[in-house]
Amino acid sequence: MPLPSTQPAERILLGPGPSPVPQRVLRALGAPTLGHLDPQYLGFMDEACAMLREVFRTRNALTFPVSGTGMAGMECCAVNLVEPGDEVIVGVNGVFGTRMKDVMERCGATVHALETTWGDTFTLAQLQAALDAHPKTKLVGIVHAETSTGAHQPLDGFADLVHARGALLLVDAVTSLGGHELRVDDWGIDAIYSGTQKCLSCPPGLSPVSFGERSLARMDARKSKVQSWYLDVSMLRKYYTGGGGGGRVYHHTAPINMTYALREALIMVLEEGIDQRVARHAAMHQRLRAGLEQMGLSYIPSRSLHSLNCIRIPEGVDDAGVRKALLADYGIEIGGGLGPMAGKAWRIGLMGYGASIRNVDLVLAALREILHR
Amino acid sequence: MPLPSTQPAERILLGPGPSPVPQRVLRALGAPTLGHLDPQYLGFMDEACAMLREVFRTRNALTFPVSGTGMAGMECCAVNLVEPGDEVIVGVNGVFGTRMKDVMERCGATVHALETTWGDTFTLAQLQAALDAHPKTKLVGIVHAETSTGAHQPLDGFADLVHARGALLLVDAVTSLGGHELRVDDWGIDAIYSGTQKCLSCPPGLSPVSFGERSLARMDARKSKVQSWYLDVSMLRKYYTGGGGGGRVYHHTAPINMTYALREALIMVLEEGIDQRVARHAAMHQRLRAGLEQMGLSYIPSRSLHSLNCIRIPEGVDDAGVRKALLADYGIEIGGGLGPMAGKAWRIGLMGYGASIRNVDLVLAALREILHR
Numbered sequence: 001m002p003l004p005s006t007q008p009a010e011r012i013l014l015g016p017g018p019s020p021v022p023q024r025v026l027r028a029l030g031a032p033t034l035g036h037l038d039p040q041y042l043g044f045m046d047e048a049c050a051m052l053r054e055v056f057r058t059r060n061a062l063t064f065p066v067s068g069t070g071m072a073g074m075e076c077c078a079v080n081l082v083e084p085g086d087e088v089i090v091g092v093n094g095v096f097g098t099r100m101k102d103v104m105e106r107c108g109a110t111v112h113a114l115e116t117t118w119g120d121t122f123t124l125a126q127l128q129a130a131l132d133a134h135p136k137t138k139l140v141g142i143v144h145a146e147t148s149t150g151a152h153q154p155l156d157g158f159a160d161l162v163h164a165r166g167a168l169l170l171v172d173a174v175t176s177l178g179g180h181e182l183r184v185d186d187w188g189i190d191a192i193y194s195g196t197q198k199c200l201s202c203p204p205g206l207s208p209v210s211f212g213e214r215s216l217a218r219m220d221a222r223k224s225k226v227q228s229w230y231l232d233v234s235m236l237r238k239y240y241t242g243g244g245g246g247g248r249v250y251h252h253t254a255p256i257n258m259t260y261a262l263r264e265a266l267i268m269v270l271e272e273g274i275d276q277r278v279a280r281h282a283a284m285h286q287r288l289r290a291g292l293e294q295m296g297l298s299y300i301p302s303r304s305l306h307s308l309n310c311i312r313i314p315e316g317v318d319d320a321g322v323r324k325a326l327l328a329d330y331g332i333e334i335g336g337g338l339g340p341m342a343g344k345a346w347r348i349g350l351m352g353y354g355a356s357i358r359n360v361d362l363v364l365a366a367l368r369e370i371l372h373r
Numbered sequence: 374m375p376l377p378s379t380q381p382a383e384r385i386l387l388g389p390g391p392s393p394v395p396q397r398v399l400r401a402l403g404a405p406t407l408g409h410l411d412p413q414y415l416g417f418m419d420e421a422c423a424m425l426r427e428v429f430r431t432r433n434a435l436t437f438p439v440s441g442t443g444m445a446g447m448e449c450c451a452v453n454l455v456e457p458g459d460e461v462i463v464g465v466n467g468v469f470g471t472r473m474k475d476v477m478e479r480c481g482a483t484v485h486a487l488e489t490t491w492g493d494t495f496t497l498a499q500l501q502a503a504l505d506a507h508p509k510t511k512l513v514g515i516v517h518a519e520t521s522t523g524a525h526q527p528l529d530g531f532a533d534l535v536h537a538r539g540a541l542l543l544v545d546a547v548t549s550l551g552g553h554e555l556r557v558d559d560w561g562i563d564a565i566y567s568g569t570q571k572c573l574s575c576p577p578g579l580s581p582v583s584f585g586e587r588s589l590a591r592m593d594a595r596k597s598k599v600q601s602w603y604l605d606v607s608m609l610r611k612y613y614t615g616g617g618g619g620g621r622v623y624h625h626t627a628p629i630n631m632t633y634a635l636r637e638a639l640i641m642v643l644e645e646g647i648d649q650r651v652a653r654h655a656a657m658h659q660r661l662r663a664g665l666e667q668m669g670l671s672y673i674p675s676r677s678l679h680s681l682n683c684i685r686i687p688e689g690v691d692d693a694g695v696r697k698a699l700l701a702d703y704g705i706e707i708g709g710g711l712g713p714m715a716g717k718a719w720r721i722g723l724m725g726y727g728a729s730i731r732n733v734d735l736v737l738a739a740l741r742e743i744l745h746r
Contacts, residue, residue: 002644003420006401006633009413013406018629021406028379029630030403033386033394033576035706040382047376067578068441068603071625075603103602197626203406205440205578205628227600229476230441230448250711252444253570255578255631256391257402260379271375333408338623 011327012354014363015335016147016308017175018197018204019351021261025202028264029257036254044263045254049240051266055177055200055274056192056210058184064240065196065206065262066231067255070174073193073207075103076231077170081139081191081215083224084108089130089167090141091122095148095338096172100141107227112137118340119301119310121153124161131165138218139168144182145175148338150310150347151301152180159188168214174198177208178269179281179307179351190214196258199281199307201352202265205258265352277352281306284355288348291364295371300345307355309348310341314371319343322370330366384700385727387736388708389520389681390548391570391577392724394634398575401637402630409627417636418627422613424639428550428573428647429565429583431557437613438569438579438635439604440628443547446566446580448476449604450543454512454564454588456597457481462503462540463514464495468521468711469545473514480600485510491713492674492683494526497534504538511591512541517555518548520571521711523683523720524674525553532561541587547571550581551642552654552680552724563587569631572654572680574725575638578631638725650725654679657728661721664737668744673718680728682721683714687744692716695743703739 013020021029034041045064053063066076078100082088088109090101093116101111114130116122122142131137140162144153155171162169168190176182179199184192190212197204211219211233219233226232230252238249269277285306289299292311300310313319319336323346326332337345348363386393394402407414418437426436439446451473455461461482463474466489474484487503489495495515504510513535517526528544535542541563549555552572557565563585570577584592584606592606599605603625611622642650658679662672665684673683686692692709696719699705710718721736 002640003424003636005397005640006404006417006637008404008407008417008633010405011407011411013408015408017626018406018408024378026403026405026630030399031379031381032383032399033391033570034381034384035386035388035391036577038384038700038706044379044381051376068445069626069628071603072441075601099602106598106600106602195626197406197629203628203630204409204626205631225479227479228448229472229479230445253390253442253568253577255442255576255628256570257399257576257634258578258628258631260381261630263376264379267375267378327411333411 009331012332012359014348014350014354014359015333016347016349017195017351019201019349020354021201021203022268022353024268025261025264029203029261031257031260033256036256037250041256045259048259048263048266051270052208055266055269056184057182057186058210060184060210060212061241062216062237063210065208065259067252068207069204070193070195070207072231073195073209074100074172075228076209076233077191077193078103078107079226079228079231080219080233081168081170082107082109083222085110086138087112087134087136088139088141089114089134089137091143093120093149093151094118094143094146096143096146100143100172104141119149119151121151121303124157127158127161131161135165137165137167139170141170143172145173145180145305145307147175147308148341149301150305150308152303152305155187163188168218175305175307178277180305181278184210196262196265199352200265200269202261205255206262281350281355284350284360285309287357288350288360288364295368307349307351309350310345311348313344313346317371325370326366332363332366382704385705385732387721387723387727387732388706389720389722390568390724392574392722393727394574394576395641395726397641398634398637402576402634404630404633406629409629410623414629418632421632421636421639424643425581428639428642429557430555430559431583433557433583433585434614435589435610436583437609438581438632440625441580442577443566443568443580445604446568446582447473447545448601449582449606450564450566451476451480452599452601452604453592453606454541454543455480455482456595458483459511460485460507460509461512461514462487462507462510464516466493466522466524467491467516467519469519470516473516473545477514492522492524494524494676497530500531500534504534508538510538510540512543514543516545518546518553518678518680520548520681521714522674523678523681525676525678528560536561541591548678548680551650553678554651557583569635569638572725573638573642575634578628579635654723654728657723657733658682660730661723661733661737668741680722680724682723683718684721686717686719690744698743699739705736705739
C-alpha cells in the first residue's frame with residue numbers, strides 16, 4: 001500500500017543548521033520547475049549570482065552556487081585550487097578544519113595542520129610561524145565559523161601574510177555568510193565557500209562559492225586535470241558566467257527549484273540590509289548569551305560566533321534526554337556536540353530568519369523548564 | 374532596489390529534462406524544512422530509499438539518493454568503484470558515454486572506449502570483442518538511455534559476459550528509471566545511477582544510486598582512499614543505511630526538501646504501478662512517433678527510447694526559431710541537439726507526469742502549426 005503524503009512537522013530549527021526557512025522562500029522553492037537553459041531561469045540564476053556577490057561583498061565574476069550542500073563547496077574549492085604534491089596549511093580546531101585537511105589530502109596535497117585546542121582560534125603569529133616552517137605553502141585554508149565548536153576566527157591581516165608567500169587564502173564561511181561581518185574583497189580572500197541552510201535561511205542543497213583573480217590564475221596554470229568532473233570550475237564557469245571563452249555552455253542540470261529558493265532568500269537578505277542583518281545576529285546572540293549565563297551555563301569557545309552558540313552541558317545532565325524533551329514538548333531542535341564534543345556540548349543556532357527575539361526567549365524558557373524538571 | 378519575487382512561468386517541459394513536476398510534488402518540496410537528523414526526516418529518507426529499491430527492482434541495501442544532480446551520481450559510482458590504473462571499458466555512442474569516459478579518466482582509470490555511431494546501440498558481440506581485447510577490464514560502463522541521441526540500449530546478456538571476466542557492470546539510467554523497463558537484480562547490474570528530474574517527475578537535485586554485493590566487495594577491497602570526500606560511499610552508507618558498522622553516522626547535510634519531493638514523487642510512481650507507468654511511456658511514445666512520422670519527421674536512433682524522442686530537423690528549417698516559437702507561443706520547451714548533433718536534432722521528452730495524451734497532441738499540433746508558418 002502506498003505511503004501517506006509527505007507532511008513534515010513544523011519544527012523551530014535552533015541547531016547548527018538547517019535553520020528556519022521563511023514561508024516566502026518555501027513558496028519560491030515550490031514554484032513551477034523551468035528548464036535549466038530557459039531564458040527566465042538563466043535570468044534568475046544570474047540574479048542569484050549577482051546578489052551572492054553583494055552578500056559576499058565581492059566583485060568576483062566567478063561567484064555562483066555549487067549544485068550540492070556545503071561540503072560540495074569545500075570540495076569544489078579544493079579540487080580546483082590544489083594539485084597533487086602541493087603543500088597546504090589547514091587550520092584545524094574543530095570538525096570542519098579536520099574535514100578540510102582530509103579533503104585536501106584526497107586531492108593529493110601534503111597538508112600541514114596548524115592546530116590549536118578545539119574552541120580556540122588562530123593568531124597571526126601562529127599563522128606566521130606555520131608559513132615560516134613551510135615556505136613552499138601554496139594555499140592556506142581556514143574556517144571562519146567553526147560550526148562544531150562555535151568559534152569565530154578573526155581574519156584581519158591573514159591575507160597579507162598568506163599573499164606575502166604567494167599563497168592563496170581559502171575560507172570556510174558556511175555558518176557566517178549572511179549572519180556575520182564578512183568582506184571577501186576587503187579581507188583579501190581568494191576563495192570562499194558557504195551553505196544555503198545557515199544564515200541565508202534557505203533549505204540545504206546549494207553551496208555558494210566565490211573565486212578571486214589569484215584563484216583564477218592558479219586554476220588557469222594547472223598542470224593536471226581537475227579530478228572531479230562535477231566540480232570542475234573550468235567548465236562550470238562557462239555555464240555560470242559565460243566566462244573562459246565560447247559563451248554560455250551547458251554543463252549539468254542545475255537544481256532549478258533550489259535556485260529559486262536561494263534567489264528569494266537573497267532578496268530577503270538585501271531587503272533587510274547586510275549591516276542590519278549582521279547587527280540583528282549580534283543582538284540576538286547577546287540576548288541568548290545573557291540568558292544562558294544567568295542560568296549558569298557557560299560557553300565553550302573563547303570567541304563565540306553570533307550564529308552558533310556552543311555551550312557546556314552541565315555535570316549530571318542527560319544530553320539526549322534534554323534534546324529529546326525540547327523536540328517532543330516544544331518542537332525545538334538544538335544540536336548536540338560533534339566528534340570529541342559529543343555528550344559534552346549543546347549547539348544553539350540563531351541563524352538568519354531564526355535569529356529572533358521570539359526564538360531566543362522561547363528556547364531560554366524551554367531550557368529553563370526542562371533543566372528544572 | 375530589491376528584485377521582485379521569484380515567479381517562474383508555467384512551462385510544459387517536453388525537453389530532455391527537467392520534466393513537468395506535478396503540484397503534489399511541488400507542495401511536498403515546499404513543506405517546512407526539518408533537521409537532517411530529525412527522526413521524522415530520517416523516516417522520510419528511509420522510506421524514499423525503500424521506494425527507490427522498488428523502482429530500481431532491487432534488494433540492494435545500498436540504494437540512496439546522492440546529494441547532487443545526475444552527474445554527481447555518475448561521479449559517485451566512478452570514484453568509488455575505480456582505482457588509479459584500473460582498466461575500464463565504456464560504451465561511447467553519445468554525450469553521456471563520452472562524459473563517463475572523461476569521469477573515469479579523472480579517477481585514474483585507463484579507459485577503452487567501445488564506440489559506435491551516435492544513435493546506434495551496442496551488441497553482445499561488440500561487448501564480447503571488447504572484453505576479449507582487454508582481458509584485464511575491471512568495470513564496464515554502459516548508458517541504458519543515451520539522452521543525447523535518444524538511443525535505447527538493450528542490456529540482456531550484458532551482465533553474464535561482464536561477470537564471466539570478473540568485471541562489474543555499471544549502468545547510466547538517468548533517462549530510463551521510472552519510465553522504461555529496468556530490472557537491476559534480474560539483469561545483474563552491479564551499480565546504477567539515475568536522476569530525479571526525468572521519468573520520476575521530481576525537480577533536479579538528487580541522483581538515485583544503487584550498489585550490489587559485487588560493488589560493495591570491490592569498494593571494501595580498495596587500496597586507495599576515494600578521491601571525493603563528498604561522494605565517499607564508505608561514509609555515505611553509514612548515514613543512509615547505518616551499514617558498515619557503528620550505526621547511523623552524520624556525514625553531510627542532505628538536501629532535506631528535495632528528499633520530500635523525491636519521496637512524494639516515488640509514492641506517485643508506486644500508486645500508478647511500475648508496469649503501468651512503463652506501459653504508459655510506451656503508449657505515449659507510439660502516439661507521438663505516429664504523429665511525427667505522419668508529418669514527415671524521422672527518428673535518429675535505430676532503437677528509440679520511449680522517454681526521449683530524438684528526431685532529425687528537416688532541411689532548411691530554422692532550429693532555434695522553431696524552439697523559440699514553441700516556447701514563446703505555446704510555453705512548450707523541447708531540446709536542441711547536444712554536441713555534434715547541435716542544429717541537427719530536436720529532442721522531445723515524454724517523461725513521467727509529462728507523458729500524457731494532452732502533451733503529445735499539443736506538441737504535435739504546435740509543431741505542425743509552426744512548421745507551416
